[in-house]
Amino acid sequence: MSARRPIPRWADIALLPAINLLLAFLVSGLVVLLVGENPFHAIQVIIYGAFGYGEGLGYTLYYATNFIFTGLAVAVAAQAGLFNIGGDGQAYVAGLGAVVVALALDQTHWLIAMPLAVIAAGAVGGFWAFVPGWLQAKRGSHVVITTIMFNFIAAALMVYMVNRVLKPASTMAPESETIEVAGRVPQLRQFFSFFGYSPVNLSIVIAVLALIGVYILVWHTKFGYAMRVLGANPTASRYAGISNSKMIMITMTISGALAGMVAINEVMGVQNRLVLDFVAGAGFVGIAVALMGRNHPIGILLAALLFGALYQGGQELQFVIPGITREMIVVIQALVILFTGAMEGLFRPSLERAFMLFSPEQKADAIAVSTAKSES
């Protein structure tokens, strides 16, 4: 064995993921082939559907908005060494905060309703994560268990709230009253007709702000520093005078509040009312997004866009190629996660070797090594 030379940075962050993505599509292509459809056409459709026209792009961005929020939620907790699986539940209950404020203020103006709803949704979502955080900090209860449990509790709570409390008695559908136009978050198409009928709305601005905010929080504030110390080495953080218990509680709260922003996008931006299960698993996608994005805002942005594109492209695929069902889209998404996330190391060794052969000084090295080897 020889001294491993790391591959150049550009190859690491661009080439390798690209190769992996290609592989994911290739394997997906086989699945498409299995149902007798043309895989190249399918990929074309996905890409066109996700980015090719305004409305498609709008949908991609709309999905990505959710994934940015849940991805950030997972990432912020992960920075402090906490694994928050509860994004789904936190986003779900945050819907209560959003819808209550929106319904109360839908006679005013969205400029009033939206900030207050953001606070309310953040507070409710934050609370839903604070409790597991508190239990972890004070009682040592593992957040992984408690957040899973809180997802289920949230689901039960919301079925009750929607059906027994928020639903007007006379309607059939399990949903809250509709928010008046003044209380809704404006959709981007109101400003740019380019986006067609897509539901992407001003929540995406909050998402971008959240990305920047998290970046600053984690890498440019004392709090973020403390958070990272805790995540990397809890003993060192006590040594550094950081209160681990407070950090855990605050970090979980921030994480839950971020997940709670999904409610703004869905409840105030798209559905205009609270419906059952509006989160639709975005919290779990957030785990994949955060992991693939290496818990870094830029990575999360890219991963969220990728998943948004897969969602929207997959939908397009269903329209265009009727033989392809929604399950196949899930399969394709899973393959993308598998190859670009879990198996990202697949090509690293060959790539390292390739670079070794192509760079002259390293080439000399490689030869020296191999001759040395054959001598022994």
Added chain:
Amino acid sequence: YDLGGKFDKSFNEAAYNGAEEWKKETGGSFLDLELQNDAQREQALRRFAGQGANPIVMAGFSWTAALTTVAAEFPDTNFVVIDTVVDAPNVQSIVFDEHTGSFLVGALAALKSETGTVAFVGGMDVPLIHKFYCGYAQGAKAVNPDVKLIESYTGTTPAAWNDPVTAGELTKAAIDGGADVVFAAAGGSGLGVLQAAKDAGKFSIGVDSNQNYLQPGSVLTSMLKRVDVAVKTALTEAADDATFKPGLTVLGLGEEGVGYALDDNNASLITDDMKAKVDELSAEIQAGTLTVHDYTTDSTCPL
């Protein structure tokens, strides 16, 4: 189709079958789509309308908001929505009197029960399912005022509609609680009810489509909700503006939109007396002499 998926053996599948039948009879073709999440509703409608599909038929109460928006955008397209009401000139809303159909199977259940206890397993505690329960309970009480009712639901997440295991356990619990007839209104989970009742040698009642054949000899009957007929009729009628009937269409016992299933599979389970009694109740309801309370009108269920 609603989020439960196309082939749920009951509601969505019935819609699909209706469309298939229409296709077979008329030679027409249809586009169909399953949704992954709520946001895709408007997108799908617009897409179909944009492609010139006419009519567009939707099954499920969750379509209200999306349809309200899109129907206004495509005034020349005819829409038919099942299970909810959208007030627009180009929309036909079809709702079913599930409560009366459930009333009849409730009566059958109480008549069949030897223990005097009948049970209900719903998918999720949502108004539509309550409407089933409320009708069922009233029917059971109507023939046996002392009947004991056990009411339960599989879950609180969308998995509730696809969780035969929990539904089966609920059924076993109900049977342990003395029930010997269990009505399943739980989508895909209902299969677990039918199985568990069969395993225990008790009776079950299917829902939406005729499910008698699934466990012959154990499924007492099925509460029919002829979505297939509705879809088929809608496709036929709404294709032509001349026959298209915008506004509200209520399909009840009279229209044979709801009812109970009687076929070879359960013929031996339902005695002539039982059939006579239920048919009598059915006639009374249709005549208006017997009213069955509809839960969804005021979210209460007077028993």
Added chain:
Amino acid sequence: MNTQRPETAAATVPANGWAIELEKINKRFGAVHANKDIDLKVARGTIHGIVGENGAGKSTLMSILYGFYTADSGVIRVNGQEHAITDSRHALALGIGMVHQHFMLVENFSVLENVILGAEDSGFIKPSLDRARKELNRLEHEYDLEVDPDAIIEDISVGQQQRVEILKALYRGAETLILDEPTGVLTPKEADDLFRVLETLREQGKTVILITHKLREIMAITDNVSVMRQGEMVATVKTSETSPEQLAELMVGRRVLLRVDKTPANPGATLLEVQNLVVADDMGHVRVKDVSFSIRAGEIVGIAGVSGNGQSELLESVSGMRDQKSGNVLLKGTALSLKGDDGAARAREAGLAHVPEDRQRMGLVTTFAEWENAILGYQGNAKYGAGPFLDISAAKKAAAEHIKLFDVRPANINLKSSLFSGGNQQKIVLAREMEQDPDVLVIGQPTRGVDIGAIEFIHNEIIKMRDEGKAILLVSVELDEIRSLADRILVMFDGVIVGEADPATATEGELGLMMAGIGKDAPRGLGIAEQGPLP
């Protein structure tokens, strides 16, 4: 090289033959050439020392011999036979055992389980455990290596953990035993015990390779010694023909002062006062029992003691990391409020700096860049950012300064901290704590695992702080270190200060007795059994 190269010793074939021969071993880690054309021959039945600065490549070389790393090139001969050692299993089969610098033990396993791991006789462990218990008993007697076979590793002292490592190797029938810095964490007595074991091994014809930073040990026990510097083997000499001064010079490439030069203390006002302190450990056992002492400005007070007698808890409590059950810590007359899990922050604010015993577990976040560690504990300080924000350039500036002042190598503030050698990691921590200009400095094991060049530097820095009028609390298991640095020595045993000694007059023997609980006012016969047999 400014020193003349001494005649390479033991070049002719020794009576018992060579146990190990390494020829032209090369190993690179990325840009670092850790081993350059290394030649090393070890005679069978001898103790062979290897010395060298931190990062000289000692551990790397031994890891290659043990099959943990694979050399890029070179030849390994064991007992004259050439072998390409591909993995540790292979090395073990050749009779090579290794006690790693950082122990390779499974912490929540018992001693027995650790010993048999990888050397089980059959699919079921019961017979192996029984056999190991017997064998261990025999080895224990043969080498006077006492450990409780059923104790859990994390519950026993490092000294005992090391015995387990040695027993592990012996159990596997090692003929050649490699020890990488075995005494770094041992008390003098434990070290003596270890050396007795090594001598027994030598008598039995086994071969020992000993890496250490302590020249005293090299002189005392080895037959031959090799010196490494910056990846190269600079010399191999007979121990009897060399001196510590010569070895030090070979290692560092310059003359090193091997003792501390200091003027008498000139104590001022009392800065740190500890009153009736009672502290419990994580399990709730009281480890510090009613300890009181005070330190004045310009004074170094050393706490000596066998590790595990409450020093760690005392340090952690004084520095705010651990709640006290009762008692007070006063800084300049004001009691510190140390309650809550952020007590360390308040201690620092009050002017107390803390160099922890365990730099990797506490003092550093090893995954952080060097500059990020340069502000650890002071992240809230206004000079590293206004309000909630972190001023990265200020932190980097401070880091660069620390590196310059303390000669940290490599001088790269962006390097991940885990990639610095232990000595340099220690300097990073020291620089950070000392440069805050604290009133009181609390230091645990300042030179653990650090090479002599760095030790000299660190000791001088500590004296300099004292002379600037700081109060310094020094905890170390190195008696030499305590005796040469401290102005007063307190001896701790079983959570109690059992006596005070004057470093100028106290002998090592006296201190040793006090440390074993047999001092002047010591409670006799307490807990001695746990510490092993008396000398």
Added chain:
Amino acid sequence: MDISSVLSILDATIRLSTPLLLACLAGLYSERAGLFDIGLEGKMLAAAFAAGAVAAITGSAWLGLLAGLAVSLSTALLQGVAAITLKGNQLIAGVAINMLAAGMTTFLGQTWFSQGGRTPPLPEGGRFEPITLPFANELASVPVLGPIYADLISGHYILVYIAFIMVGVTAYVLYRTRFGLRMRAVGENPKAVDTAGISVVKLRYQAVIITGLLAGLAGAYFSIAQGSGFGNNMTAGKGYIALAALIFAKWKPVPAMFTCLLFGFLDALQIRLQGAQLGGIEIPVQAIQALPYLLTVILLAGFIGKAVGPKAGGVPYTKER
């Protein structure tokens, strides 16, 4: 409550805890070997589908079980390749496996059976039948103990007995065998294992294989024992609950059994409490449905204390060379 309703709750407890227990033990092996496994759900689902499909086609429960084991095993190995050989992130690998299983099972089910991803109801013999233990019927009339033996202990599917036997087997393997010793060591300190001359990679693969097999049993239980045929996503999050149980039990086999029984009991209780009244007011059914989860949190916070997992968990083992 009379004895028969108590027995019926306990009976349901056993039925409901069995798949959790199998999954929990499955997770125990890989996690003890230092591999986080949130892919339990996916492995179970894949196995449930394979077992259901093969049993439906062949009419043999045993062939179904075999298929379930095989599929779960291959899924586990795929995850193993990602997490062990390629040193990928173990959590991502798990998430991917879960999604892949969710999509693939429905997709293949639809392609093969055209019943919306469901398999057809199983024919006779395609499903495991409850086993009546010897003398169960004879003893049933003995007061108290009779019903306990006849109803509670006897009359379960074979997989139930396997699950409970596996608890003892696992405890034995873990604490009494060479493999168990090494596996526990590799989850705590792989470097120590490596320097002792044992292959970390091989050990981890062995653990993953066992995980795959046990998850396969759990999956098969859903579709060909407790249920009769496969339904979409029929594992309904049980993989996550099993994971929670594993942490709750601090990665130990016997406590794992008790935890799974507890979770099963809470679920059984929930099922029986639906519609219960409290002081004349009907408790919302959602409150009862949330009860198991709430109680878990309370028990965890109140009694269990800190759970410290295998130290090397989640970190791929890299040996510098």
